[in-house]
Amino acid sequence: MARKKRQRLEVTIDALGARGDGVAHANGQTLFVADALAGERCLVEPGQKRGDGREARLIERLDASPQRREPPCRHAARCGGCVLQHAEPELYAAWKQDNLVATMARRGFDADLIAPLESAPPASRRRLRFAVARRNQGYSPAFRAGHSHDLVAIDHCMVAAPGLMEVAGKLCSELGPSGVREIELTATPNGIDALALASSDPDLALAERLLDLARDADLARLAWKAGSGPVYVVAQSAEPAMTFGPVTLTLPPDAFVQPTKWGEERIVSLIRPLLSGCGNLADLYAGCGALGFALMPGPKLSMFESVDAMTVAARTAARLAGLEMTATTRDLDLQPLVAGDLERFDGVVLDPPRNGARTTCEALAESGVGTIAYVSCHPGSFSRDARILADGGYALERVWPVDQFLWSHHLELVAHFVRR
Numbered sequence: 410m411a412r413k414k415r416q417r418l419e420v421t422i423d424a425l426g427a428r429g430d431g432v433a434h435a436n437g438q439t440l441f442v443a444d445a446l447a448g449e450r451c452l453v454e455p456g457q458k459r460g461d462g463r464e465a466r467l468i469e470r471l472d473a474s475p476q477r478r479e480p481p482c483r484h485a486a487r488c489g490g491c492v493l494q495h496a497e498p499e500l501y502a503a504w505k506q507d508n509l510v511a512t513m514a515r516r517g518f519d520a521d522l523i524a525p526l527e528s529a530p531p532a533s534r535r536r537l538r539f540a541v542a543r544r545n546q547g548y549s550p551a552f553r554a555g556h557s558h559d560l561v562a563i564d565h566c567m568v569a570a571p572g573l574m575e576v577a578g579k580l581c582s583e584l585g586p587s588g589v590r591e592i593e594l595t596a597t598p599n600g601i602d603a604l605a606l607a608s609s610d611p612d613l614a615l616a617e618r619l620l621d622l623a624r625d626a627d628l629a630r631l632a633w634k635a636g637s638g639p640v641y642v643v644a645q646s647a648e649p650a651m652t653f654g655p656v657t658l659t660l661p662p663d664a665f666v667q668p669t670k671w672g673e674e675r676i677v678s679l680i681r682p683l684l685s686g687c688g689n690l691a692d693l694y695a696g697c698g699a700l701g702f703a704l705m706p707g708p709k710l711s712m713f714e715s716v717d718a719m720t721v722a723a724r725t726a727a728r729l730a731g732l733e734m735t736a737t738t739r740d741l742d743l744q745p746l747v748a749g750d751l752e753r754f755d756g757v758v759l760d761p762p763r764n765g766a767r768t769t770c771e772a773l774a775e776s777g778v779g780t781i782a783y784v785s786c787h788p789g790s791f792s793r794d795a796r797i798l799a800d801g802g803y804a805l806e807r808v809w810p811v812d813q814f815l816w817s818h819h820l821e822l823v824a825h826f827v828r829r
């Protein structure tokens with residue numbers, strides 16, 4: 410049967426959408442066009458539904474925006490990791506800033522509260538997760554294509570810290586045949602910490618080969634995780650350690666670390682003056698304590714974190730550094746803090762995962778905590794939580810966009826709240 414010919418439309422892109430696609434309107438429909446900038450006239454082919462509109466494939470760009478540039482990465486056209494390399498830096502920064510302004514405006518916050526965007530330099534992502542893709546006769550590191558689960562094999566990445574791509578290439582080609590689906594790499598001062606995510610445990614022959622592989626790739630450590638099983642170390646030549654303030658800590662395998670050193674330092678430099686006068690500080694969603702430790706010595710510090718390995722690492726490192734603090738393993742969704750738990754603190758730093766900290770903010774809204782520094786990697790959940798705090802009597806003083814996820818649609822931010 411002859412394939413039905415798809416309709417083609419000539420459209421003018423009205424704006425850049427929150428995900429970096431050009432947004433156009435035609436025949437009462439909203440169209441999302443990848444690799445299209447505002448003002449560009451394009452010939453497009455509408456395709457499958459996405460949200461309240463449709464994706465539309467770019468057939469031909471009929472005229473180009475003066476703010477378009479050649480993407481610096483050769484994989485930019487297909488790889489979904491970076492969505493806006495084809496825009497001049499000023500347009501990229503304005504797009505991210507405007508997205509944050511719009512998200513916060515929906516919750517009733519003014520654009521004047523938001524500082525200008527600061528972006529991480531290229532080649533600064535010290536932590537990346539690569540998919541393992543079949544390529545020719547072998548296996549290669551890959552990222553997902555935009556709006557799709559398809560894998561795009563890559564041999565180069567503009568955001569990855571030096572050395573990560575080379576190690577990713579080696580590990581993917583060696584471990585791909587053994588069913589490893591993803592490789593997570595973290596560059597630490599003592600070498601690269603690698604985690605292989607596989608569907609099953611390595612057999613004896615593979616386990617023996619892993620030692621050689623870790624040596625050849627010059628890894629500090631190689632850990633393994635099969636399905637939802639536990640993470641365990643299969644080879645180690647150096648402690649993957651990081652220094653946070655006065656504390657040097659061995660990262661547990663699979664520990665969270667801020668994706669860039671630049672971002673971690675920028676976040677710390679922003680929250681330090683906000684919390685410097687506090688005598689009793691809570692670090693909520695603390696991970697290994699990168700933020701709380703960075704404010705030490707000074708305040709009495711209490712960390713709360715759901716992953717036991719991270720609180721154990723924080724406690725151990727603090728003891729070795731002769732620092733008094735507490736680190737409590739507590740899932741703040743399953744065992745939420747209530748206002749009474751928070752009364753002893755005059756300052757709180759919270760840095761929740763992408764879904765935010767609704768229940769924690771409800772407790773904070775009823776508490777007498779004087780100063781809150783909220784670090785977020787999701788402006789949407791942040792704005793929801795900021796509204797809870799504002800309705801509970803906190804003034805939002807300032808928001809700083811800290812662009813750790815260069816060229817992607819993700820954005821980190823730091824916000825300062827004070828009790829009125």
Ligand SMILES: C[S@@+](CC[C@H](N)C(=O)[O-])C[C@H]1O[C@@H](n2cnc3c(N)ncnc32)[C@H](O)[C@@H]1O
Nearest residue numbers: 665694695696699714715740741742760761762
């Ligand atoms: C964005 S990370 C921040 C970690 C730390 N502040 C840092 O800068 O390295 C969020 C942390 O929250 C933890 N987490 C996630 N859900 C949690 C929950 N329900 N209760 C407590 N901690 C949680 C994660 O394990 C992770 O360590």
